Structures are given as C-alpha cells and as structure tokens.
Amino acid sequence: MKFPIRLTIRMKLVSIILFFICVPFLILGKLWYDQSVQLMEQNAVNTGTQSVRQISGGVDSYFEGLENLTLPYLTHHLTQKFMKLVPSEEYQRFNVTKQIQENLFPALNAGRKDIHNTIMMNTNRISTSSLGIAQSLERAKAYYEAAQTGERFGIEGISRVQGVPVMSVYRLISSTQSFQSSGVLVLDLNLSEITRIINNFKYDDDTAAPVSIVDTSYRYVYHPEQEQWGMPVPASLSDRLRTGQTGYYLEEINDIQTLVVYHRSDRTGWATVSYYPIREMMGFLIRLRSMTLIVGLSLIGLALLLVGGYSVSLTRVLLRLKSHMNRAENGDLSSRADDRRNDELGSLNRSFNKMLDRIQQQNEVIYKKQLQEKELQIQQRDSKLIAMQSQINPHFLYNSLEVINSYAILEGSPSISKMTASLARLFRYNSQEGSPIVTLEEELKHIMTYLSIQTERYSELVTEIKVEPLDFKQVQVPRFTLQPLIENAFKHGYDKHMLPPSYIGIEGFIADGTCCIRIKDHGYGMSFEKMEALNAQFEPSVSRSSLEETEDIVRADTGTIGLWNVHSRILLHFGAPNGLSIIQSSNKGTVVELRLPLK
Structure with missing residues (x-):
C-alpha cells in the first residue's frame, strides 16, 4: 500500500509524540482535574493508609535485605571455624578471631553505614565483636537463647551501645556438617537507614507527615523527637495496636485535627504510625494538582524541542552516510563516514568504514594472489626447462658409468667399482621422474648409497x-x-x-x-x-x-x-x-x- 504523502523520520517522531503522548496526557489531565476536587477528602484517608503501608514495606524490605546479606556469611569457612572453637584452644581462638575481625567483618560491613557493631558467638560462649565491646557476650547470649526458642532471624528494639541508640538483628548459625545450632550472628544497627526510608515518604519539602515506628513491646523505635526513642507509646495508640493490624482514627493533637494512620507488619510485628493534619493534606493535593499540570505541559514542550533537534541530527547523519554509500557504489572506496559519535549512528558509520576497509583489503589480496599465480606459472616453466636440461640423454651417463665400473673390475679396483656403482645409483635416484613423495625405505636406500661414497672419501x-x-x-x-x-x-x-x-x-x-x-x-x-x-x-x-x-x-x-x-x-x-x-x-x-x- 502506498501513501500519498511520504513522511520523513522527523515527521514520524513528532507525530508519535503528539498522538500517543500529548493528546492522551491532555485528555487524562482534564478528567483528573475535574475529579480531583471531589476526591480530595477521601484521598486524605487513602493516602495516609497507603503511606504507612509503603513505609512498613520499606522497613520490611530493609530487614529482608539484611537477612539476605548475612546469609552467605553463615556458611563462610571462617564462621564455621569460629563455631567449632573451644576455650582450651587459645591459639586457634586468637587466630580465627583475628581473621574474622580483619576479613569477615569488614567484608560484611563494606559500604554499610548503618551497621554500628557486629557480634558473633558460638555455643561455647566464645564471642567476638567488631568494636571489641565487653558487654557483647552477654547480649549475644540473650539473642542466642531468644533464637533457640523463637525464629532463627529476629529483631530487637532500641538499646544503647557506647551511648549510641541502636536496634539489633540476630541470626542463628547452624553447622554445615551437623545442621545443629552452633552460634549466633548479631548486627547492631543505627537508625540512619530507617530515617532515610521515612524521609523518602515525606509529602514535600515544606510539609512532612510525622512518622513513628513502634516495636512489639509498644515502645518507640523511631520518633521525630529523638528523646522519645525507646520510650512507651501513649495508651490511646497502644490499645488500638493491640486490637487491630491496620486502621486510623482522628485525634486532636496540639489543637490540630489530625488523622492518625497505623499499620502493623506481619513480618516484624512492628507498627508504622503517621500523623496527617487534614488541612495541610488537602492543601498539598491542590498544589500537587497544579504542579502536575505545569510540569506535564513543560515536559511536552521540552520533548517536542528535543525530538525536533534530535531528528535533525539523525537525518543529517543518515543523509551524509547515504552520500558516502553512493560514492562507494560508484567505485570510490576511499570515502569514509564520520565515526566520532558514540551512539548507534556512530556504530553504523564505523561498520560502514570497516566494510570499505575489508573490501579494499580483499581487492589487495586478490591482486597479490593474481601476481603470485603469474610468478608461480613462470617458475613452473623455468623448472620444466631446468628439468629438461638435466635429463638430456641420461642413458649416456648411465652407460658411461657402467663402462667405468667394468674397467675397474677388470683392473682389480673394487673401491673404484663400488664408488662407480654407488654414483650410478645416486644419479639414477636423482634423475627419476614421478611423485615428489617416496617411501622411507627408498630414502634410506638412497642415503646408504650416499654414505658408502663418503666412507670411501673419508677412511x-x-x-x-x-x-x-x-x-x-x-x-x-x-x-x-x-x-x-x-x-x-x-x-x-x-x-x-x-x-x-x-x-x-x-x-x-x-x-x-x-x-x-x-x-x-x-x-x-x-x-x-x-x-x-x-x-x-x-x-x-x-x-x-x-x-x-x-x-x-x-x-x-x-x-x-x-x-x-x-x-x-x-x-x-x-x-x-x-x-x-x-x-x-x-x-x-x-x-x-x-x-x-x-x-
């Protein structure tokens, strides 16, 4: 099917943007604008619930990442060696502990700013710590006993290590041979990663929804006010956390009507709580609506400018390549396209240049081969001429040698007779026509004849x-x-x-x-x-x-x-x-x- 109008690549790109991006965006934007006002109040509740779920999911993913991070180190050969240490092996204990502190712990903590301290302990109560803290053994014992009675992976709330508030993650270590519990690995974590996760879910730079995280003992793991870390939550919140997994309620806080949304994680049992001032929530949605329209229209205009400029650059390169192809088609193999670009067009130009280089190389190879074939023909003619010259009347030479041999026998000179006979055999072998390949038997007979002459020369x-x-x-x-x-x-x-x-x-x-x-x-x-x-x-x-x-x-x-x-x-x-x-x-x-x- 032929179209009456031949569209260029530039026109096609602009048409795609207009009909598949701009038009749908404008239609959907108008519908969204009309409906957003009616849904703002309902969205306040839905957004709050979704946000705490996302924050809770982010915290769950964080602990799941820590669980996956520590998994390879549970079966590491240094970990398994440490699990087998006994108090009586002082040197082995010192050596393995040193290797763990110098190799295993740095590898585990590499690039992790949230790991404050790493503790490892075996069933013989031998422990080591990346910070060398004295109370590490007692804390590791408690976590080991908790892991024995509960899950193999556990999380504890806020405690303080050297004055730094940390939360602890512990993993039960099993022997790779007996599969029995042989120790525990503990990570003391500062709250930098939790803080980052919460900050990622702020509404905007001006108004942020305060978020707190509560552990299973109903104490704050995280609170916007650091003084509240580790403190019990209010009774109004703890009562609701005991009776439901997800919910919300309205409460007046500091004379401001606030929507309190909470969600408790199935994985950790921790609850994420967020506080949304209703008035600020609706103002945020209004600003978001206006900002979305402005940004969307700006992006459409910018996309049109970028596509227009890129299409000009694209068509210019293709037209130049087409010109080089026409020159090559007419026999000018010295034409080369611009290969300085690092994109697909540059790769296309480099491939075109390589193709011309290979064609030139092949032409040179064919030319050299033709010259070699002509030289070979000349050499073959010369060889035939030499062969013909060397074979002129060979029977005359054979007969002459036979006559010499006969005279030597008659005169009683066996040495001359032997050399003459050997020389005749040598000459006959040298002047034979036929295949250049002979059997080893023929070659050995020839060389024995040659050596017989040499032995006559050298006594x-x-x-x-x-x-x-x-x-x-x-x-x-x-x-x-x-x-x-x-x-x-x-x-x-x-x-x-x-x-x-x-x-x-x-x-x-x-x-x-x-x-x-x-x-x-x-x-x-x-x-x-x-x-x-x-x-x-x-x-x-x-x-x-x-x-x-x-x-x-x-x-x-x-x-x-x-x-x-x-x-x-x-x-x-x-x-x-x-x-x-x-x-x-x-x-x-x-x-x-x-x-x-x-x-």
Whole structure:
C-alpha cells in the first residue's frame, strides 16, 4: 500500500509524540482535574493508609535485605571455624578471631553505614565483636537463647551501645556438617537507614507527615523527637495496636485535627504510625494538582524541542552516510563516514568504514594472489626447462658409468667399482621422474648409497644406521629429505671447523604415533642461542601462510637454509606437528630430529 504523502523520520517522531503522548496526557489531565476536587477528602484517608503501608514495606524490605546479606556469611569457612572453637584452644581462638575481625567483618560491613557493631558467638560462649565491646557476650547470649526458642532471624528494639541508640538483628548459625545450632550472628544497627526510608515518604519539602515506628513491646523505635526513642507509646495508640493490624482514627493533637494512620507488619510485628493534619493534606493535593499540570505541559514542550533537534541530527547523519554509500557504489572506496559519535549512528558509520576497509583489503589480496599465480606459472616453466636440461640423454651417463665400473673390475679396483656403482645409483635416484613423495625405505636406500661414497672419501668415517623394526613402506617422506641433513652435518659440523669426519649416525623409532628419524654427528655444533632461534622457527605455530616470510628471515644465514628447506617441505606436505627440531648441539656433536606421519 502506498501513501500519498511520504513522511520523513522527523515527521514520524513528532507525530508519535503528539498522538500517543500529548493528546492522551491532555485528555487524562482534564478528567483528573475535574475529579480531583471531589476526591480530595477521601484521598486524605487513602493516602495516609497507603503511606504507612509503603513505609512498613520499606522497613520490611530493609530487614529482608539484611537477612539476605548475612546469609552467605553463615556458611563462610571462617564462621564455621569460629563455631567449632573451644576455650582450651587459645591459639586457634586468637587466630580465627583475628581473621574474622580483619576479613569477615569488614567484608560484611563494606559500604554499610548503618551497621554500628557486629557480634558473633558460638555455643561455647566464645564471642567476638567488631568494636571489641565487653558487654557483647552477654547480649549475644540473650539473642542466642531468644533464637533457640523463637525464629532463627529476629529483631530487637532500641538499646544503647557506647551511648549510641541502636536496634539489633540476630541470626542463628547452624553447622554445615551437623545442621545443629552452633552460634549466633548479631548486627547492631543505627537508625540512619530507617530515617532515610521515612524521609523518602515525606509529602514535600515544606510539609512532612510525622512518622513513628513502634516495636512489639509498644515502645518507640523511631520518633521525630529523638528523646522519645525507646520510650512507651501513649495508651490511646497502644490499645488500638493491640486490637487491630491496620486502621486510623482522628485525634486532636496540639489543637490540630489530625488523622492518625497505623499499620502493623506481619513480618516484624512492628507498627508504622503517621500523623496527617487534614488541612495541610488537602492543601498539598491542590498544589500537587497544579504542579502536575505545569510540569506535564513543560515536559511536552521540552520533548517536542528535543525530538525536533534530535531528528535533525539523525537525518543529517543518515543523509551524509547515504552520500558516502553512493560514492562507494560508484567505485570510490576511499570515502569514509564520520565515526566520532558514540551512539548507534556512530556504530553504523564505523561498520560502514570497516566494510570499505575489508573490501579494499580483499581487492589487495586478490591482486597479490593474481601476481603470485603469474610468478608461480613462470617458475613452473623455468623448472620444466631446468628439468629438461638435466635429463638430456641420461642413458649416456648411465652407460658411461657402467663402462667405468667394468674397467675397474677388470683392473682389480673394487673401491673404484663400488664408488662407480654407488654414483650410478645416486644419479639414477636423482634423475627419476614421478611423485615428489617416496617411501622411507627408498630414502634410506638412497642415503646408504650416499654414505658408502663418503666412507670411501673419508677412511676414518664411521656410519651407523639403527632403525626399529617397522614397515618402511608405510612411512612417506619428500624425496631428498635425509641427504641435505647429512650434507649439513659434513659441511657445518666438520668442514667448517676443519675437522675430519668421524661419525654419522641415523636412528629411527616410533614415538606418540609419529615416526622419528634422528641424524647424529660428532662435529662441532652451533651455539645454544642459535639452536633456540632455529627451534623457534620450527615450532608448529608457524603456519603455511607464514613460510615465505620465515624463509626471508633465515635466508640471511646460509647455514640454516638447508634445514629450513627440509622443514618447510615436510610442513607443506604433511602439516604440523611434523617437521624438524634440533635436539642438542654442542662442541661434541649435533642431533637433528625429523618427525614424519604414519599412515
């Protein structure tokens, strides 16, 4: 359905305020104004009754809050320890009491200005107090006996602690193991919170309805005149409190006709009493009526001004965002919206800016990927050319080596024959086409051929291959994995330090479902710092996407390129945690471990 008039956001907001707030308010205000005069006299009684009920409810909520506040501390481990104290354990008593005074009581009293003193006592008559008052033990004993015969949570009227009038709340403490009564927790409360609750129910700043609170012994817990605290109430009031829970009566007090309203709480048994001068009550309602109309009309006008200003700000931001979106739609991804606001519009602008940033990043990634693909294609062409050049007539070389081998046999030179045969096998393995992945069995045969040539070169070289029985065909490895590691041992362990090669060992075993191959030499190793740096680069956290960056880092050190190439090939083919790690390296030799997956 299409509307003939297209409303803007500003017009919609103003319309909502006018039709759903202003109009109902004016109609209801007129009806209320007409009826309020007739109901003023009746409202005096109803308001008085409601007020004392609310004050009584506020006092009940206050004591309920104290009951909930103390509940976690009844089962606290320090409380339970205190309940088990006996007079003979002097040190334990001192230690636990100190912890309670330094930790438990401050936590219980934190932020509570109404708690004047905290007392705790167990069944062995051991007590402690946050104020260290001597009479705390006797008062705690009385509250413990009262709790045993009555409710587990009780309230006592006015008493004085160090000259300060307080009311007391006590809670029975039970053992968490036997669930038997084991002590009592007492809170001495000043009347600041009660005073605050009563002050919140004043009529206004000029005229306030006096309120008093009476305990179950018909004594004032609170009275506008502090001298009356703890004093008995008049007989006229106590007689009515004994016969009814809620009521009111008219009484002339100081020559003023006064409405006395009272309500007794079911929870505490305390009564809330309020005194309302009839003349002042009706004058207050009249002023309240006029004030409500003035405030209501003022709020409506202010709301219209605020909504109008906010709608202008809102539409301005949306229009600017729309302009940026149009520029982005036309290909200008450099456009950015104002993201300095801290509201939903600022969040919307920031999301728009992030979207443009991500689009730009994705475009850059796509561009770089296209460049990488082109470079890869060029590298593949170069690799094919090199492979073709290295494979020109390999049979000619094989035949030549066979002829040399034959002449060596005829001349009785087994060493030359052995080296020639090994060299032919090496050349054949190097020039084979096919998958870059071979079995560990093929790689070990190749490395044994390589070592046989090296033993002919170095007469003092001892080679040792010790591999646990396993199916070598079940373990796969990239072609030419072991040879660079052994060549690295010759070059950096022996040749670099002008040492004659003396030992090369290969050890294979299974650990944690992984095939581990260790290459050992007795040459001069690397420094501890360099070994730690290399192992940090070999960590499984180095992902495939960071291999090129890491390769640029290690390229500056030619002694680590061979190790890194082997590690990166394994990581690219099999993923983490496979790869290289340097187990040890010192002036007595180096051990490099190669981890390969099992099928």
